[in-house]
Amino acid sequence: MHVIKDKILSENWFVLRNMTYELTRADGSVVRHKREVYDRGNGATVLLYNRHKQTVVLVRQFRVATWVNGNHDGMLIETCAGLLDNDEPEACIRKEAVEET
Numbered sequence: 001m002h003v004i005k006d007k008i009l010s011e012n013w014f015v016l017r018n019m020t021y022e023l024t025r026a027d028g029s030v031v032r033h034k035r036e037v038y039d040r041g042n043g044a045t046v047l048l049y050n051r052h053k054q055t056v057v058l059v060r061q062f063r064v065a066t067w068v069n070g071n072h073d074g075m076l077i078e079t080c081a082g083l084l085d086n087d088e089p090e091a092c093i094r095k096e097a098v099e100e101t
Contacts, residue, residue: 003020003021004032014040042084044084044089044096045080045081046079046081059077062075
């Protein structure tokens with residue numbers, strides 16, 4: 001990948017970038033993309049499994065982006081996940097699993 005432009009549009013809550021880059025395909029052709037990238041940092045997720053019930057454990061959470069896009073209550077069903085916040089992934093996911101379930 002070759003970055004042509006990387007402009008920060010906002011640093012309000014997280015970082016929003018406007019990027020233009022080129023990718024070389026397997027056949028050697030080059031394609032240019034322009035994207036807005038919302039950088040929230042690194043995160044971790046875990047798919048919890050209940051052996052007794054033989055089921056997975058998911059959480060239901062409000063996400064404003066899905067509400068804006070027409071989900072009437074804004075709720076999503078997800079795996080437990082969170083941002084690393086300088087933690088190791090294993091420590092992060094243990095904390096999130098306790099917090100979210």
